[in-house]
Amino acid sequence: MRSSLSFSLPLSLCCSLSLLIAKLPHAEETLSVDNEAVIEQLQQEFHGSYPETASPSNKVQSQELVAAEAEWGILPPYQTTVWTYNGKIAPIIRIKLGETLKLTLHNKLPQATSIHWHGVRLPNAMDGVPGVTQPAIEPGASFTYEFTPKDAGTFWFHPHANSPEQIERGLQGLLIVENPDEPKYSQDLAWIVDDWLLEKGARIHDRFVTGHDLMHDGRWGNVVTVNGQYRPSIPVKPGERIRIRMVNSANGRVFAPAVEGIEAQIIAVDGLPTQSPIRLQNFYLAPGNRIDLDLTIPKNAAGKTFAVLDSFGQKTNTLAVLQVKNTTAVTTPTFKPIQAKHFPDWRSAIDAPVTHEFMLNAMRGGEHGITWTIDGHSGHDIIAQKLQAQRFYRLRFTNLSYRLHPMHLHGQFFQVIAVDGRPVREGFWRDTVLIGPKQSIDIGLVPIDKGLWALHCHILEHAEAGMMTTIRIQ
Numbered sequence: 314m315r316s317s318l319s320f321s322l323p324l325s326l327c328c329s330l331s332l333l334i335a336k337l338p339h340a341e342e343t344l345s346v347d348n349e350a351v352i353e354q355l356q357q358e359f360h361g362s363y364p365e366t367a368s369p370s371n372k373v374q375s376q377e378l379v380a381a382e383a384e385w386g387i388l389p390p391y392q393t394t395v396w397t398y399n400g401k402i403a404p405i406i407r408i409k410l411g412e413t414l415k416l417t418l419h420n421k422l423p424q425a426t427s428i429h430w431h432g433v434r435l436p437n438a439m440d441g442v443p444g445v446t447q448p449a450i451e452p453g454a455s456f457t458y459e460f461t462p463k464d465a466g467t468f469w470f471h472p473h474a475n476s477p478e479q480i481e482r483g484l485q486g487l488l489i490v491e492n493p494d495e496p497k498y499s500q501d502l503a504w505i506v507d508d509w510l511l512e513k514g515a516r517i518h519d520r521f522v523t524g525h526d527l528m529h530d531g532r533w534g535n536v537v538t539v540n541g542q543y544r545p546s547i548p549v550k551p552g553e554r555i556r557i558r559m560v561n562s563a564n565g566r567v568f569a570p571a572v573e574g575i576e577a578q579i580i581a582v583d584g585l586p587t588q589s590p591i592r593l594q595n596f597y598l599a600p601g602n603r604i605d606l607d608l609t610i611p612k613n614a615a616g617k618t619f620a621v622l623d624s625f626g627q628k629t630n631t632l633a634v635l636q637v638k639n640t641t642a643v644t645t646p647t648f649k650p651i652q653a654k655h656f657p658d659w660r661s662a663i664d665a666p667v668t669h670e671f672m673l674n675a676m677r678g679g680e681h682g683i684t685w686t687i688d689g690h691s692g693h694d695i696i697a698q699k700l701q702a703q704r705f706y707r708l709r710f711t712n713l714s715y716r717l718h719p720m721h722l723h724g725q726f727f728q729v730i731a732v733d734g735r736p737v738r739e740g741f742w743r744d745t746v747l748i749g750p751k752q753s754i755d756i757g758l759v760p761i762d763k764g765l766w767a768l769h770c771h772i773l774e775h776a777e778a779g780m781m782t783t784i785r786i787q
Contacts, residue, residue: 351664355705358657359759363585363726363742367461370411378404378428380472380484381421388536388543391515395483395541396422402541403505403562404486409493410465417457418450422479425449428458429473429723430488431601432584432744435460437764440723442473445693445767445783449474465492466584467558467603469505477564477773478521481509481532483541485562496648498607499553506570506598506623506632507541507562508534522774527675527683530717531565531600531772537623539633546634551615551642555635556580557606561598564773567717567747568598569625570632572608580650581605581741585726588656588740597625599719599747601771607650610635612642656740659728662757663736665707669698673720673748673770673780674713684779685770691779693767699785700760710746711753718775721745722758722784724766731755745771760786 383400384392398404408414420426427450429441439460443449450456462468468488472479487503510518510532526532539545549555557577561568571577571593578590583603590607598604610619616639623630675685684691700706707730710720726742733753748754769781 348666351661352705355657355659355662355665355757356703356759358659359705361655362653362657364463365761367463368411369413369461370409372409372411373413373415374408376406376414376416377419378416379419379421380426385483385541387509387538387541388511388515393511393515393517395517396479397483398486402483402485405489405503406486407489407491408462409491410462413459413461414488415457415459417455419455420450420452422452424479425451425474426472426479426484427456427474428470430458430460430468430470431721432466432468432603433460433488434463434724434762437724437762437766440764440766442693442723442767445765462490464584465490465495466581467503467560467605468584469560469562469603471562473767475777477526477532477777480562480773481521481564482517487558487560489558495651497646498556499643499646500549500555501558502547502555503558504539504633505541505560505562506568507538508566509536509538510534511536522681522777524682526565526774527681527685527778531774533566534563537566537630537632544631544633546636548638549610549635550638550640551610552612552645553643554607554609554646557608558603559598559606560603561600563600565600567600567625567719568623568632569595570598570604571622571624572606572635573620573622575608575610575619577606577608578650579604580607580652583726583742583744585742586651586653588653590650590652591740597747599717599745599771600773601719601721601745602743602747609645610637612645615639615642659730659757660738662705662707662728662730665705665757667709667755668700668706670709670711671697672711672713673718675716679779681778685775686779687768687782690782693769693781693783695782696765696785697768697782699787702760702763702786705757705759707755707757709753709755710748712748712751715750716775717747717749717772718780719745719747719771720768721771722766722768724762724764724786725758725760727756727758729754730757763787
């Protein structure tokens with residue numbers, strides 16, 4: 314899917330998000346309409362888009378995680394001192410839709426931590442944001458998270474305390490909520506794609522939230538990994554149909570994934586199925602974003618390799634290599650890809666009034682020398698908006714800066730409905746949207762899950778330096 318939202322970056326790098334822009338009038342040219350009638354229509358169209366409540370099966374999956382220091386071979390033969398869950402980078406937790414996850418985190422780190430369940434709609438108290446939904450988990454202490462996810466899909470978990478350091482040191486994992494009714498692939502792969510800033514001897518550069526990071530698009534590393542491995546070789550067979558669940562956990566880096574020599578389709582974005590499959594082409598995977606890919610290894614590809622690439626920016630990186638075994642082709646599973654059971658039309662969303670415009674900018678001063686702000690404020694002590702559950706809202710993000718800002722809203726899904734005032738139509742839901750320099754993006758949402766939810770830039774250094782607020786759903 315070719316991108317149609319463009320913005321300028323330094324070094325004349327032209328980037329674009331994967332948005333399909335409809336040929337509709339400019340927002341400011343739209344004639345006045347009965348706002349309440351429009352909002353009522355949008356709410357009716359939304360009904361049934363995804364579950365309002367969880368459907369517990371009464372099965373509880375109990376797990377324990379220990380956050381502690383460990384050694385990990387990011388760049389063999391070197392061993393890198395990292396922070397991990399249960400001694401692993403990118404551990405994968407799989408549960409079935411309807412199951413309850415009861416997970417106790419034991420903090421063996423030298424600083425306080427938490428777990429945020431990114432993209433999961435859960436009780437507000439389980440969201441894992443210190444100072445908003447829970448106290449931080451102090452060194453030596455434990456905390457139990459218990460929830461039943463409402464949605465099947467690809468999610469991930471990470472600390473929401475000193476995130477620029479803790480995630481960079483390796484604290485990140487995948488939560489896969491499986492729907493037993495979905496078709497079975499030959500392989501179902503789950504990847505966390507990350508970058509690391511390593512020094513000589515594969516040591517992690519231990520200065521975090523620097524002036525350079527804050528003046529730019531966060532901390533960008535010099536080594537890119539999949540599940541903590543540098544350019545891993547993934548064994549596959551000719552004829553296999555493969556689902557790749559891909560998460561961007563980087564502090565600041567944006568990825569533009571592609572599979573060399575194979576046409577891949579996007580079947581889910583940020584956990585939820587797309588309206589219909591989308592060709593993987595120029596899709597920008599910002600920090601926090603997820604995509605699920607559907608691809609088939611050609612039956613005549615025995616012994617061949619297919620590189621999974623990142624083409625964002627001026628340098629192409631190899632993320633991983635699909636190594637096809639030199640064997641007879643297997644039978645390719647035949648089925649229609651998953652897609653949203655109901656997806657609202659929302660063509661009239663551009664006629665709805667803008668409820669609030671969030672102004673994104675920076676100013677000098679503060680703990681780190683530069684403070685990133687939302688509406689001129691920094692930190693989550695401010696409740697930026699109070700929204701009523703079950704009502705349609707149009708919210709605008711206006712980026713007054715020249716930096717990138719992937720804005721992440723906890724606890725809710727939304728659609729992009731306008732870019733720089735012009736209507737757009739995306740065939741999928743999001744919980745994170747990348748906003749370019751001097752760009753404005755409007756989102757439409759019908760909040761369902763009540764509580765006090767964080768809203769922040771997912772460039773971790775920007776969030777740490779103040780680009781975070783909260784929204785109360787009541």
